[in-house]
Amino acid sequence: DSGVTQTPKHLITATGQRVTLRCSPRSGDLSVYWYQQSLDQGLQFLIQYYNGEERAKGNILERFSAQQFPDLHSELNLSSLELGDSALYFCASSPFPYGYTFGSGTRLTVV
Amino acid sequence: ELKVEQNPLFLSMQEGKNYTIYCNYSTTSDRLYWYRQDPGKSLESLFVLLSNGAVKQEGRLMASLDTKARLSTLHITAAVHDLSATYFCAPTRGSQGNLIFGKGTKLSVKP
Numbered sequence: 001d002s003g004v005t006q007t008p009k010h011l012i013t014a015t016g017q018r019v020t021l022r023c024s025p026r027s028g029d030l031s032v033y034w035y036q037q038s039l040d041q042g043l044q045f046l047i048q049y050y051n052g053e054e055r056a057k058g059n060i061l062e063r064f065s066a067q068q069f070p071d072l073h074s075e076l077n078l079s080s081l082e083l084g085d086s087a088l089y090f091c092a093s094s095p096f097p098y099g100y101t102f103g104s105g106t107r108l109t110v111v
Numbered sequence: 112e113l114k115v116e117q118n119p120l121f122l123s124m125q126e127g128k129n130y131t132i133y134c135n136y137s138t139t140s141d142r143l144y145w146y147r148q149d150p151g152k153s154l155e156s157l158f159v160l161l162s163n164g165a166v167k168q169e170g171r172l173m174a175s176l177d178t179k180a181r182l183s184t185l186h187i188t189a190a191v192h193d194l195s196a197t198y199f200c201a202p203t204r205g206s207q208g209n210l211i212f213g214k215g216t217k218l219s220v221k222p
Binding site for chain 2: 033045107
């Protein structure tokens with residue numbers, strides 16, 4: 001167990017639907033990162049939060065949004081889902097000054 | 112924009128042989144990470160290289176960083192089947208900056 005908890009582990013949903021992925025960082029880590037891994041795009045950085053505030057944005061689609069709550073857990077919301085959104089979504093957390101620990105991921109399948 | 116190029120992307124090795132994976136990146140980065148990923152699994156941290164000339168070794172793997180050449184290498188010594196996995200390099204900028212991943216090197220070690 002890495003200490004970063006992601007739920008659910010698997011998700012199957014239909015096109016056009018909306019889903020929420022959840023991430024609890026390691027205790028004490030203020031930074032949370034979301035990554036998408038697919039066969040064609042590889043590992044893509046989506047977004048970073050630090051202590052509740054958005055810090056950096058990567059290749060995140062407008063249909064996707066995220067937030068970090070006061071207890072530091074984070075949620076990634078994916079809406080109007082398309083077949084191409086099927087991927088493994090990872091969350092990572094980071095303590096100061098360095099080091100990143102990844103969760104086990106959520107495998108999203110859009111049918 | 113920081114771009115990362117790994118090569119080779121696929122590597123088939125015989126047990127007992129040595130080989131090197133190369134990671135080039137396009138702009139200044141002050142630290143670099145190497146990760147291992149088994150199929151369908153999360154990313155496991157191998158090394159973090161924090162400064163120019165840094166060298167880290169763990170078992171049959173050794174990583175180095177040349178920030179002037181914007182190059183990191185992961186050297187495999189006397190490969191064994193258990194090393195079969197995909198290896199990613201990921202430079203980053205600043206403390207807790209987001210990781211930018213290469214496409215990964217899929218290593219297959221055959222008897």
